[in-house]
Amino acid sequence: MSEKDKEYTIHLDSLLKTYSVKDITNLFTEIDKRLISLHNKSAEDFLQLNNSYKNIYHQSNHISDNIAIICNTANIDKNNSLYQIISNLYEKLKVQFEVLDYRIIVISDQLEKLSNHIRHIFFPIKSYSQNLMSLNYLIANLRVSLSYNDKSENENLESIYKESEKLIESIKIITDNITNSFNQLNKIAKSSQKRIKDLSGLNEMSLDSLLSEIQSSIELIDKKNEDNKTLIPSIKNKIGKLENSNTEIIKKLQYQDIIKQKMEHIQNTHKDLISELVEFNVTDLEKDKLNEQVKCFLRIRDISGLQAAQLIQANHEYQSAIEVIIDNFILIGDNLQDI
Incomplete structure (x- = not known):
């Protein structure tokens, strides 16, 4: 090995030892723990929201059914017919x-x-x-x-x-x-x-x-x-809004599965990277091995950056889903009150 190669190898080795395989593995393990904690917390939030929604859904459906009966009873054509009969x-x-x-x-x-x-x-x-x-x-x-x-x-x-x-x-x-x-x-x-x-x-x-x-x-x-003539269309419009709110809530409640899939994907990626890291021998100073390890570290850096962006996006979508669910809860309450 030439002096130049030795210097390059020493430089790579020094670079690789800044963060050891163990350090990176520990970081991944810690991240996975936090992901699990985050998943459990989000699952708890969505479970509570789902339970609340079931109660609201049954009540709103019951009210909607009763309103449908009332609207059918208050049918304008039927009332016009009744009006003619009574008038005659x-x-x-x-x-x-x-x-x-x-x-x-x-x-x-x-x-x-x-x-x-x-x-x-x-x-x-x-x-x-x-x-x-x-x-x-x-x-x-x-x-x-x-x-x-x-x-x-x-x-x-x-x-x-x-x-x-x-x-x-x-x-x-x-x-x-x-x-x-x-x-x-x-x-x-x-x-x-x-x-x-x-x-x-x-x-x-x-x-x-x-x-x-x-x-x-x-x-x-x-x-x-x-x-x-004006009331029934207004009521039907509000019933339509109730149905839209229910649809939006159901869609956002399903977002918990999407979050879970994203977290599982990140965890599986961590497992693959950790398995790949453990194959490297720190004492091995061969140039090819060092190059492979550097490439692995660079890939970890890129993947970590991508995962960070994914987690930020997932968190944003999670917060947005919660807000949409709460807003639609409020809309359901307002529409039921108006009805």
């Missing part, structure tokens, strides 16, 4: 109520006419009854006047008088019964007329109230239909 029923009911009012008025008028007819009939009957009484007095006077006539004739007349009195009494009983019946009928007519008027007043109040409530219901349905 309202118009038909209104017509029926008008017919009922008309019939009540007709019945009341007929009862009024009946009462007037009874009153008009009552006077002739009363006059007829008075005429019977007058006839009875006349017969009595005639009886007294003719009592001085022949006895046989008086007997014949007496028989006629008695028959006349019986007939007059029978007619009087009949006229009295007719008078009483007409009085009762008149009372019934007046009572029925009063009840009809009272019923008409009550019906008018009740029916007006019912029609007013139906009209209010129709107006309310119409207003809700108008509100639903």
Whole structure:
């Protein structure tokens, strides 16, 4: 070996001994420990986030399902159909109520006419009854006047008088019964007329109230239909945002596997480099061996720089994933509150 080669070898050997294979191995081992610690910590964070998300996911799904039912119930087309049905029923009911009012008025008028007819009939009957009484007095006077006539004739007349009195009494009983019946009928007519008027007043109040409530219901349905035209699309939009937030959270929760893969790749690279380093004999000063060892060290330097950049990027993505998950948690809460 020439002096020049010896000097080069000594220089390389000095360079290689700045960091021994053991030092580099220890550094890799320490880095691996920290990677494991970092992985465990991130796994714990993601596990907690995953558990929290499961609870939020079930609750938001439950709310979304209920909202879907409400939106289906509040379907504008269905409500329009219901609105038309109720409106048609309202118009038909209104017509029926008008017919009922008309019939009540007709019945009341007929009862009024009946009462007037009874009153008009009552006077002739009363006059007829008075005429019977007058006839009875006349017969009595005639009886007294003719009592001085022949006895046989008086007997014949007496028989006629008695028959006349019986007939007059029978007619009087009949006229009295007719008078009483007409009085009762008149009372019934007046009572029925009063009840009809009272019923008409009550019906008018009740029916007006019912029609007013139906009209209010129709107006309310119409207003809700108008509100639903803007409300339902807004709710569906928020449901869409909930689904987007859920999708984003699921994607970011899966990032834990990506972090794990990156760390495992770095650890496997360390194992390969350590295995390669141990093959070098520090006491071996042959030029080829030294050159190989230098190349190995340079490769370690380059790989370490690349891994450092990868870890920085992984850490940045990890922090970004956590922030995205938390932001979407907040968005889910805000959207659920708005709904």
